[in-house]
Amino acid sequence: MRKLLISISMCLTISFVSAQVDLNIVLEDEDLSEESKQELLEQLEDIDKNIGYSSLNLNTLTKEQMILLGLNNFQIFSLQNYIKNSGQILSLNELHFINGFDEQTIQRISPFVYAERVIEKAPLNLDSIFKHSKNTLRFQYKESLHKPFGYTRTDDKGYLGEKFSSSLRYKMKYYDRMEFSFVADKDAGEPLRYKGKTFGYDHYNIAFSLYDIGKHIKQVTLGDYRLSLGEGLAMKQTFDIGYFSNYGIKSSTGKISPFRSTSEYNYNKGIALLMNFKNVDIFLFGSYNFADFNGKSLQQTGYHRTTNELNYKDSISQTLFGTSIQYVSKGLQLGTTILNYHFSDSIAPNVKSYPYQQYYFSGKDNAVFAFNASYALKRLLFFSEIAQSSNKGKAYILGTQYNFNYKTALTLSYRNYDKDFQNHYANAIGIHSMNNNERGIYADFSHYISKKFSYYIGADLFYFPFISYRASKDVKGQKAKLQINYNINKNNSLLLHCRYTNRYYDYKIDNNTKIPFANTIAQTHLQYKFAIEDDFSFTLRGGYSRSFTHESQEQEGKFIFFEGMYNIHGWKTKFRVRYTLFNTMDYDNRFYVYEHSLPLSYSSSMLYGRGQSVYALLSWQISKYFELFLRYSLIRYSDREEISSGNDKISKNNNQFISGQILWKF
Numbered sequence: 001m002r003k004l005l006i007s008i009s010m011c012l013t014i015s016f017v018s019a020q021v022d023l024n025i026v027l028e029d030e031d032l033s034e035e036s037k038q039e040l041l042e043q044l045e046d047i048d049k050n051i052g053y054s055s056l057n058l059n060t061l062t063k064e065q066m067i068l069l070g071l072n073n074f075q076i077f078s079l080q081n082y083i084k085n086s087g088q089i090l091s092l093n094e095l096h097f098i099n100g101f102d103e104q105t106i107q108r109i110s111p112f113v114y115a116e117r118v119i120e121k122a123p124l125n126l127d128s129i130f131k132h133s134k135n136t137l138r139f140q141y142k143e144s145l146h147k148p149f150g151y152t153r154t155d156d157k158g159y160l161g162e163k164f165s166s167s168l169r170y171k172m173k174y175y176d177r178m179e180f181s182f183v184a185d186k187d188a189g190e191p192l193r194y195k196g197k198t199f200g201y202d203h204y205n206i207a208f209s210l211y212d213i214g215k216h217i218k219q220v221t222l223g224d225y226r227l228s229l230g231e232g233l234a235m236k237q238t239f240d241i242g243y244f245s246n247y248g249i250k251s252s253t254g255k256i257s258p259f260r261s262t263s264e265y266n267y268n269k270g271i272a273l274l275m276n277f278k279n280v281d282i283f284l285f286g287s288y289n290f291a292d293f294n295g296k297s298l299q300q301t302g303y304h305r306t307t308n309e310l311n312y313k314d315s316i317s318q319t320l321f322g323t324s325i326q327y328v329s330k331g332l333q334l335g336t337t338i339l340n341y342h343f344s345d346s347i348a349p350n351v352k353s354y355p356y357q358q359y360y361f362s363g364k365d366n367a368v369f370a371f372n373a374s375y376a377l378k379r380l381l382f383f384s385e386i387a388q389s390s391n392k393g394k395a396y397i398l399g400t401q402y403n404f405n406y407k408t409a410l411t412l413s414y415r416n417y418d419k420d421f422q423n424h425y426a427n428a429i430g431i432h433s434m435n436n437n438e439r440g441i442y443a444d445f446s447h448y449i450s451k452k453f454s455y456y457i458g459a460d461l462f463y464f465p466f467i468s469y470r471a472s473k474d475v476k477g478q479k480a481k482l483q484i485n486y487n488i489n490k491n492n493s494l495l496l497h498c499r500y501t502n503r504y505y506d507y508k509i510d511n512n513t514k515i516p517f518a519n520t521i522a523q524t525h526l527q528y529k530f531a532i533e534d535d536f537s538f539t540l541r542g543g544y545s546r547s548f549t550h551e552s553q554e555q556e557g558k559f560i561f562f563e564g565m566y567n568i569h570g571w572k573t574k575f576r577v578r579y580t581l582f583n584t585m586d587y588d589n590r591f592y593v594y595e596h597s598l599p600l601s602y603s604s605s606m607l608y609g610r611g612q613s614v615y616a617l618l619s620w621q622i623s624k625y626f627e628l629f630l631r632y633s634l635i636r637y638s639d640r641e642e643i644s645s646g647n648d649k650i651s652k653n654n655n656q657f658i659s660g661q662i663l664w665k666f
Helices: 002-012 023-027 034-046 063-068 073-086 092-097 103-112 126-132 307-312
Strands: 134-144 164-174 178-186 203-213 217-229 255-258 268-277 280-293 316-329 332-347 363-377 380-389 394-405 408-417 438-448 453-464 475-487 492-508 514-532 536-548 554-568 573-584 591-594 604-607 610-621 626-637 654-665
Touching (some): 073 394, 203 255, 280 307, 536 591, 554 591, 573 604
Antiparallel strands (some): 134 164, 178 203, 203 217, 217 255, 217 268, 268 280, 280 316, 316 332, 332 363, 380 394, 394 408, 438 453, 453 475, 475 492, 536 554, 554 573, 626 654
C-alpha cells in the first residue's frame, strides 16, 4: 500500500492539460511499437502543411484524419451526423452550429481544413490526372560519425554494408480518386548488393489505390497494404491511439490502408477490395508475401546487415486470403471476418528456452473466424468482438463508451484471451504483444473542464492465467495513467503526465526456487511551454522515475531538457535545438523521450545511465517546391567508456549522427 500511495502522490503533487493529443506523450508510449509511432508520423503528412501539400476538405474527412486533427469521439460523431442530415458543409462558420465544436476547437483545426462542396467525382482520365495530381518526392540520408565494431571486425560476423542509412519516398495523390506510392529503404550496415538478396536499396514498397469505381466498388488497392477489421482480434495492422488515451478503444471496423512506410514487416502484398451494397460493406483480400525466418521463428527486425541476417531474408513465404462483411444501419453494426494464412515452412516456438511459448502457434496453417458488433444509442456506444483460431482457442472483448457531453467521456471494457488463442494478425488492447493468456478490465475517464484545463485518467487491471514472460506462475498487475493540461494563457501552458505499472516477475531465492515479486515503476513528466504562435517557443521538461523491486530495493531516474525553436520568416528557416541531462540508476527507470527529427522519421532517445545529449534541427524552405532539412545529434555518457555491445559497440563514451532530407513538391 505504501508503494501505491507514494506512486499516486507523485502524480497528484502537480497540476495538468488538454483534450488534444500531445504528440510527444503519444510517441513516448512504451505500449506502442516503433512501427506504430512511425505510422502516426506518416499519417500526419496528410494534415500538416509544413510537411504535406494541402489542407483537408471537411466533407471528405476520414475518421483517422479527424482523430489526428484532435477531435474526440463525440465531436467525430457530431460532424458525421451533421453532414449526413444537413448536407455538405459550405463554410467553416457552419462548425459553430455543430454540437461539440467550441471556439477553441474550431480555431485549432481551421489551419488544416477547408469547406468545399463535392459536386461530382474527379474523372479518371490521363489529362485530368496529370494536371491535378499532387506529388512529393523525398530523399533522406543518415550516418553515424563513429564506426561501431561491426564495421571493423575481420571475421564473417560483421556488417557487410556501409554505415549510412537512406530512403527514397514518392507519393502521388489525385483528389480522393487515386493514390500511388513508392518507398525504398536501406538501413545502416546493409550492403547495396549481396548474392541476389539485395539490389540497390534493401527494401521496396509499392501501393496503388483507386476509389469510387462505378456504383459498388469503393476501393481497390494493389501492391502493399494493411488492414483493420473488427476490434483488433480478427486483424489490425494499422495504427490506433485508443489504448490509454481520451479517444476510446473502439477500433475503426473496416479499413484498407495503402502501405507506404519504411517498416519491413506486418503488411500484405497483393490485392484488397472494398465493395458496398447499400448497408453492407464487403472486404475481399489476398496476399503473397515473404518474411525473414531463422528456421524456427519469424524475424521482425528488418535488418539485413550480416551474413546470417541476409540468409534469413525472405526465406519463408506467407499466403493470406479472407473476407469481411460488415452491415451498418442506424447505429447498428454487425460483422464477420474469416481469414486463412499459410507459411511455406513450419513455425516452431522455442518452448525449451521459453516455456510460456508452449501454446504459441506452431505449424504451417491457421484460420481465424471473428464476429464483431456495435450499437450507438445517442451518446452511448456498445461494442464487442469474439474470435476463434483453428485450434479452438478463443478471445473476446466487450466495451462501452459514454459521452456525457463533448467535454466528458467514459470508457469501460473487459477482455478475455485464452492462452491458446493464435492469430498472427491480432492487435487488440492488452499488455502482451500477442493477444493470448490475458484477462483484463480497462477504464478511462476524460474531462474537458474549460479551454484552460482538462484531464485524463485511465487504469488497466490485468491477469495472466498461465505462465508468462519472466513469471513462472499466474500473476496479476495494474497499469494507470494520468494526464493534465493547463493552458495558463495564450502563450503559456503546463502539462503533467504520470504512469504507474505494477507487474510480478520471477526472482531467484536460491538455485532451485523462483518466486514472483512485484516490480513497481512510477514515472512523472512535467512540462512548461512558452510559445508565440509559430514564431518562437521555449520548452522546459523534467522527468522523475522510481521503481520498487525485490526485497524493497528502490531505484530512481531523472532527466531535464531545455528546447528552443525560432522561426526566421524572412529566410523561410526554422531552427530547433534541445539539451538534455539524465541520470537513471537502472534499466527499469529508463526514459524514452521523443525527439523532433526529419519529416516522417520517428526518433527518440533512450535515457539510460548518466550523461547528456543535444540535437539541432534546421528546416529551410528553399522555394515553393523545395525544402531542405538538416539534423545533428550527440549523446555523451559520463558513467561508461564504451557504448552498446556486439556489432554495435563503440569504444567511446559518445555517439554522433548527422542526417538530411530534401523534399520536392510538384
